[in-house]
Amino acid sequence: MNIALFDLDHTLIPLDSDYEWGQFLVRIGAVDGEAFSRRNAAFYAQYEAGTLDPVEYLEFALGTLAAFPRRQLDAWHEQFMAEVIRPGIRQSALDLVRRHQDAGDEVVIITATNRFVTAPIAAALGVRHLIAAQPEETPEGEITGKLIGIPTSGSGKVVHLNDWLAAQGKSLSGFARSYFYSDSQNDIPLLSAVTDPVATNPNALLRAHASAQGWPILSLFE
Template sequence: MIAIFDLDETLIHGDCVTLWCQWLCEQELIQDIDGFLQEEQLLMEAYRAKILDQQDCMNLVLRPIIHLPIEDVHSLITQFVHEKIAPIVYLAGQRLIQEHYEHGDDVIIISASPQMIVSSIAHICFNVNQCFGINVVQKDHHYTTKIQGVIPYQSGKVNVFEIYLTQHDINPNDAYRQSYFYSDSSNDLPLLEKVAYPNIINPDDELRTIAEANNWPILHFTTTLQEK
């Protein structure tokens, strides 16, 4: 069995890109804070409207740190995860991942957020090593903002999952018959509709309506580490 998880608003009570942008401002890495945060809000509105250009998103959220060596970026991200993400992890999400591990299932996180941030959150907060986000080109030991590879957004999550299956020599038909997918967002319908066990967590209004029509389980995660 394979358990696939979305990240933002599914395993954590928030969006890691929004929180990253706010944290960059707190760290005084942004000069025009008001303009930067306004641009981020416009991108989030585009995401909810399903018209987001992910390259625009990467341009904004990575631009403030591309002058830093990769090692320094990773140190910043580690600090960010401990300060801003760890406190808002859903305890039920952590338990659910642990239950899948105890049943011998593979666990994967697939997120339309930057891979460098996703991988750090997956490892630090959930002990998950198999994770996929948006990758960017590296040049001279620095990250750039240029996206490379498949973007795990909307139908791209299906493509990323099938790349994982190919890498592990798993037949896709067999995999889909034995896979769970947990998500909050109607953006993830392409993958939710393919797996045998779609599970909905704290859904948006559109996804709630679809889940109820299809009798998909709807889970409500509330308590975070911060609220424990």
């Protein structure tokens, strides 16, 4: 069996779901528009430059979620999916996922964005397995604002993937071929760990690295 791993934002969808969720909260008036947009934009610029502190960002993102009841968050997320995410899903991305599924590959989305934001998106893409930043929840399902474990970004993706596989009695080396599709230089640790790294809609830094390494470059959204 092979395994096909996918980053989410700017890889399978042509936007950053975490950033867009924040902008959605601004548009509906759930958060202070000026202050939130300023912080959200600053964090996004840091992510693009590869300088983001993932713990600092997740404390900001999860703290925002913790300010609202889960029932309200879920209702807003349904609106977010209808207005922002589903219109952005491209057939080219769905076809790529389906090719791996039809081949019998294990298909997994692994993303630095938190599970609250990304679980419905993974479902909309038809992907059952999701590794994402895990918010702590109360027994009633309310989000506390704390992160469980380490962030699922950079080398943390490798750690989380290995832990996820180990829980099933598997390892990355146990697959005949392992694919990872990503757009960002932040994912070079995991791209370097698989047999088939694919720079997908890559930013400039990853494109340069992929070219130097001889990795294939895939454009899904052109």
